[in-house]
Amino acid sequence: MATYQAPLRFMRFLLHEVFNTQEMLKKLDIMEDFNVELMDAILDEAANFSQQVLLPINQSGDEQGCTFNEGAVTTPDGFKEAYKKYLEGGWAVMGCDEKYGGQPLPKALHLMIEEIFYACNTSFGLYPNLTNTAIQLLETHASQELKESYLAKMVSGQWSGTMCLTESHAGSDLGLIKTKAVEQPDNSYLISGTKIFISAGEHDLTENIIHLVLAKLPDAPEGSRGISLFLVPKFLPNEDNTPGERNTVTCGSIEHKMGIKASATCVLNFDQAKGYLIGEINAGLKCMFTMMNNERLSVGMQGVGIAEVSLQSATAYALDRKQGRHQGSKEAADSIIGHADIRRMLLSMMSMNGGCRALAAFAGNLHDVSVHHNDEAERKKSERMLAILTPVCKAYFTDASFDSCNNGVQIFGGHGYVKEWGMEQLVRDVRITQLYEGTNGIQSMDLLSRKILADDGRGWEEYKSELCAMIKEAEEVNVLGKDCTRVRQAMGNLSSVTDSLLEDGKRNSGLVGAVATEYLNLFGTVTLGCLWLKMAAVSINTGEDDLFYKQIRSSCAFYCRHQMATVFTSVNRIMAGSHTIVSPELEEFELTTLVN
Ligand SMILES: Cc1cc2nc3c(=O)[nH]c(=O)nc-3n(C[C@H](O)[C@H](O)[C@H](O)COP(=O)(O)OP(=O)(O)OC[C@H]3O[C@@H](n4cnc5c(N)ncnc54)[C@H](O)[C@@H]3O)c2cc1C
Numbered sequence: 308m309a310t311y312q313a314p315l316r317f318m319r320f321l322l323h324e325v326f327n328t329q330e331m332l333k334k335l336d337i338m339e340d341f342n343v344e345l346m347d348a349i350l351d352e353a354a355n356f357s358q359q360v361l362l363p364i365n366q367s368g369d370e371q372g373c374t375f376n377e378g379a380v381t382t383p384d385g386f387k388e389a390y391k392k393y394l395e396g397g398w399a400v401m402g403c404d405e406k407y408g409g410q411p412l413p414k415a416l417h418l419m420i421e422e423i424f425y426a427c428n429t430s431f432g433l434y435p436n437l438t439n440t441a442i443q444l445l446e447t448h449a450s451q452e453l454k455e456s457y458l459a460k461m462v463s464g465q466w467s468g469t470m471c472l473t474e475s476h477a478g479s480d481l482g483l484i485k486t487k488a489v490e491q492p493d494n495s496y497l498i499s500g501t502k503i504f505i506s507a508g509e510h511d512l513t514e515n516i517i518h519l520v521l522a523k524l525p526d527a528p529e530g531s532r533g534i535s536l537f538l539v540p541k542f543l544p545n546e547d548n549t550p551g552e553r554n555t556v557t558c559g560s561i562e563h564k565m566g567i568k569a570s571a572t573c574v575l576n577f578d579q580a581k582g583y584l585i586g587e588i589n590a591g592l593k594c595m596f597t598m599m600n601n602e603r604l605s606v607g608m609q610g611v612g613i614a615e616v617s618l619q620s621a622t623a624y625a626l627d628r629k630q631g632r633h634q635g636s637k638e639a640a641d642s643i644i645g646h647a648d649i650r651r652m653l654l655s656m657m658s659m660n661g662g663c664r665a666l667a668a669f670a671g672n673l674h675d676v677s678v679h680h681n682d683e684a685e686r687k688k689s690e691r692m693l694a695i696l697t698p699v700c701k702a703y704f705t706d707a708s709f710d711s712c713n714n715g716v717q718i719f720g721g722h723g724y725v726k727e728w729g730m731e732q733l734v735r736d737v738r739i740t741q742l743y744e745g746t747n748g749i750q751s752m753d754l755l756s757r758k759i760l761a762d763d764g765r766g767w768e769e770y771k772s773e774l775c776a777m778i779k780e781a782e783e784v785n786v787l788g789k790d791c792t793r794v795r796q797a798m799g800n801l802s803s804v805t806d807s808l809l810e811d812g813k814r815n816s817g818l819v820g821a822v823a824t825e826y827l828n829l830f831g832t833v834t835l836g837c838l839w840l841k842m843a844a845v846s847i848n849t850g851e852d853d854l855f856y857k858q859i860r861s862s863c864a865f866y867c868r869h870q871m872a873t874v875f876t877s878v879n880r881i882m883a884g885s886h887t888i889v890s891p892e893l894e895e896f897e898l899t900t901l902v903n
Pocket residue numbers: 470471472473477478479480503504505506507564572739742743744745746747748749820
């Protein structure tokens with residue numbers, strides 16, 4: 308089984324020393340109970356619960372998977388019991404409104420707790436997480452009546468939530484959905500259509516499932532401008548909010564997948580199912596983005612969590628496994644941790660994972676400022692920066708995490724490829740994070756097209772100032788001299804590439820499509836460089852020299868000298884433009900599929 312202990316020291320370092328979350332909460336005048344001790348106690352409990360309850364059923368859940376029988380889905384052995392313990396532990400109410408029984412949490416802390424749950428058992432984590440993000444959507448957009456009927460049961464975790472967007476012919480392009488909604492005299496709607504790939508669409512963990520469904524009214528405008536959002540419960544609630552009559556939404560089958568096998572991925576058939584409008588007619592996608600943006604951050608944390616397991620397992624293995632001899636050694640064989648190539652992989656995993664976790668904490672604090680600051684201008688500024696960072700957290704974290712899991716297998720050699728050690732499961736489980744919640748290709752276009760170009764670079768300029776302030780702070784700690792220079796140069800590269808895209812991108816949509824993925828890579832790489840400088844500067848300023856701070860500085864040095872070398876590749880690729888990508892004739896591609 309894979310090795311895992313929640314990286315609590317790192318998390319505490321970020322929350323208290325690097326980003327000073329307690330101070331931020333004080334300034335915002337919110338969550339006054341959340342001092343350092345309380346945040347640490349919650350993290351400790353999350354680690355205990357996940358390591359004792361969720362980790363032991365991760366491998367067995369993968370082997371057993373979910374089963375489907377006549378419309379019913381059964382989760383693997385132990386999942387029901389674990390879910391009960393999850394509710395008893397009070398985890399379901401995390402981050403929800405107190406009015407409905409919730410417990411607000413600082414977002415940075417919330418994201419770290421999610422990381423721990425996902426590390427121990429990604430499949431399990433998905434069930435409550437979807438409920439949590441569905442709750443955020445309902446809190447923001449649902450009518451008071453719907454809130455009263457559904458929120459308390461969802462916050463308590465007795466009822467779960469789903470997001471129903473995808474149809475067989477409509478994945479990335481939701482404007483193509485065909486699911487129909489027809490208004491009824493009592494203001495409800497009858498929903499008909501088939502959704503595919505719906506996570507937690509049917510299961511045996513909760514007494515009711517609340518589907519949030521995108522559908523179109525008969526006279527709706529074409530494309531994404533004609534999408535509305537509906538709440539469709541599996542069981543229609545009685546007056547006393549107990550589950551009543553069965554609604555006509557049924558599970559047709561479940562998918563047999565590469566990974567996250569204990570998460571039920573369902574085909575859902577809506578056959579004139581009763582539903583209720585959320586938000587305005589034809590404004591459904593905008594409402595759905597409340598859930599999707601939270602989900603995107605959350606999927607990023609899935610990646611970080613799984614990659615952390617890979618890092619810890621590979622490190623333990625490398626310390627133990629003896630193959631080959633170090634220079635001058637008299638042993639029959641030395642442990643592989645001494646080989647530079649193994650260290651290269653471990654440092655790459657360590658520096659990417661730590662950097663991503665730091666960016667998540669930064670984004671978490673931005674989230675809280677964007678919601679709670681008393682000055683509207685400050686709220687809007689943080690909202691713009693968070694909007695920029697959301698696709699970066701989703702795509703950059705998950706690409707890096709896949710690489711880390713792949714490196715984990717590599718460090719185990721052939722033993723990584725067989726089931727016994729659990730390393731191949733990590734690769735299979737993490738792979739989905741690059742696909743769902745909008746593929747990473749779609750995220751990169753969201754970043755460049757919608758968040759940078761459509762905003763005329765306004766959010767970008769604000770974000771750039773934040774990054775430059777981090778570099779300046781680190782420059783004041785002269786120990787980091789050369790690394791500061793590297794990051795400052797990379798920042799200059801990102802800045803001039805962005806200026807050039809702001810100039811050319813709007814009139815050349817082909818260019819945006821061709822360079823967006825590389826732009827997101829560059830953006831993420833430079834951002835993590837600034838964050839590593841910030842972390843190293845904090846570690847130096849403590850004046851202490853314990854092993855943890857040394858590890859921070861070693862990771863920073865490795866990141867700045869090795870990982871950041873990709874900046875030049877990215878810049879060259881972006882500056883190469885779109886011609887070589889868009890100019891080949893369609894027939895040239897078709898030739899590949901023809902038998903010679
Ligand atoms: C295990 C699992 C769980 C899921 N859970 C849910 C869920 O709970 N709810 C839900 O609604 N959906 C869910 N999905 C669906 C998932 O979000 C979609 O699979 C994903 O958004 C991609 O859609 P698609 O598979 O149709 O791929 P397509 O949209 O067909 O994309 C295929 C390829 O084309 C690229 N592409 C598409 N359009 C463009 C474009 N305009 N420009 C450039 N490239 C483009 C994509 O990046 C991708 O590489 C889940 C999927 C899986 C596999």
